[in-house]
Amino acid sequence: MISYRGLLRVLVVIGLTGTILSCPAMAGELPKKGDSLAAFELQSPAAEKDRTYLGITKPVFRLSDVRSKLLLLEIIGVYCPVCYRQAPIFNNLYNRIEKSSLKGKVKMLALAAGGNQAEIQYLNEQKQYSFPIAPDPSFEVHKLLGEPRTPFTLLLSPEGKVLYTHLGVIEDMDAFWKTIAELTR
Numbered sequence: 001m002i003s004y005r006g007l008l009r010v011l012v013v014i015g016l017t018g019t020i021l022s023c024p025a026m027a028g029e030l031p032k033k034g035d036s037l038a039a040f041e042l043q044s045p046a047a048e049k050d051r052t053y054l055g056i057t058k059p060v061f062r063l064s065d066v067r068s069k070l071l072l073l074e075i076i077g078v079y080c081p082v083c084y085r086q087a088p089i090f091n092n093l094y095n096r097i098e099k100s101s102l103k104g105k106v107k108m109l110a111l112a113a114g115g116n117q118a119e120i121q122y123l124n125e126q127k128q129y130s131f132p133i134a135p136d137p138s139f140e141v142h143k144l145l146g147e148p149r150t151p152f153t154l155l156l157s158p159e160g161k162v163l164y165t166h167l168g169v170i171e172d173m174d175a176f177w178k179t180i181a182e183l184t185r
Helices: 004-022 048-054 081-098 117-125 140-144 173-183
Strands: 041-043 060-062 070-076 106-113 133-136 152-156 162-167
Touching: 041 133, 048 106, 070 081, 070 173, 081 106, 081 173, 106 117, 106 140, 117 133, 133 140, 152 173, 162 173
Parallel strands: 070 106, 106 133
Antiparallel strands: 041 060, 070 152, 152 162
């Protein structure tokens, strides 16, 4: 038999949980088309080739430091099975961009939410991602972006304006390619 105090505790927990879950300001809202991202700093990728690709030289950088007409920012989880499913699709996209007239106009960057340099080094050794990955070991940037589930894809202007978002695996890569091409005109 449950005591009055025990029942009261259960009701308080249920009430607080409902309040927290129903409050978008506390949960954070995901960026959407038309939003402008607040400026934030990222740790630079460890690999020299990745820093060269992005055009950055400092240990920390802002998205606006990446010189391109369009930036594809992919929020990933190092241990996310859905991200592992999307990785080869995005590697093909990266290779397609680099072999097309979009080379230099479109840059790709993954943000490893909760991922540290050692985990990213492992992903690189396994050839999981062809494009640069920036660590976010304390989830700081992930929190600023509303703590999206992964993978979460954003297409951004150089000024940080959100031009496109997608949560989950992008299944229709031809349509996504057309979106990228249209946004770089």
